[in-house]
Amino acid sequence: MHYVRIYADEAGESHFADVEVELAPIDYAPPAPPVYLSAPEPARAYVLMSAPPGWDGDWHPTPRRQIVFYLAGEVEVEASDGEARRFGPGGVTLGEDTTGKGHRSRQSSSGSPLHGRAVSMADRGDRHVEAEGGDGARSGRGRAGPVPAGSPMPSGAARRPVRGGRAAGRTDGSSRGADRVPGFR
Numbered sequence: 001m002h003y004v005r006i007y008a009d010e011a012g013e014s015h016f017a018d019v020e021v022e023l024a025p026i027d028y029a030p031p032a033p034p035v036y037l038s039a040p041e042p043a044r045a046y047v048l049m050s051a052p053p054g055w056d057g058d059w060h061p062t063p064r065r066q067i068v069f070y071l072a073g074e075v076e077v078e079a080s081d082g083e084a085r086r087f088g089p090g091g092v093t094l095g096e097d098t099t100g101k102g103h104r105s106r107q108s109s110s111g112s113p114l115h116g117r118a119v120s121m122a123d124r125g126d127r128h129v130e131a132e133g134g135d136g137a138r139s140g141r142g143r144a145g146p147v148p149a150g151s152p153m154p155s156g157a158a159r160r161p162v163r164g165g166r167a168a169g170r171t172d173g174s175s176r177g178a179d180r181v182p183g184f185r
Contacts, residue, residue: 001038003067003092006079012100014079019094042122051075051107051114061102062095065121073114077105094121 005017023036051073059080070091077093078084080101086108087093097103107114 003094004085004087005094006062006077006097006103008061008097008100008102013081014097014100014103015081016079016083016085044120044122046117046119049114049116049118053107053109053111053113055107055114057105059102059104061098061100063098065094065096065098065123067092067094067119067121069117069119071115071117073107073112074109075105075114076108077103079103 074088
């Protein structure tokens, strides 16, 4: 799984970076089969958003560190380095260009609005890895794509990995899904 990070360098110019997210199999909602989850990230709040056809947001920094999940329609985002990318349903961006020139965005789907969910993220140090190049951010997640069953758990990804179809440490057959991932309650 991946998302696209939009960040500002030391000179205030914005850039894109492709980020791969490490996933691990977690017995998250027994008795349902395990699902692959990333390490939890602290968030503050979310909003649902809609931009009408023709909406055009000139140069602006992101108002806060936020991850946007695009649900319908399409948006074109241009970084100040000149690179432009389009995001539609299933697209995910992490806006971290809170300083500098920022980026510009325009609703690019004809006749239909852009719908999305923006989640304000808690402030923290960089915990991502660019797929290629980048601004020297420190690694915190790794580069792995889908994690095959039986692979080692990523650091901090889950307190209770799948073992024998039940969460480790539980012998009574009961389940508490949120307990499967540290920091997710």
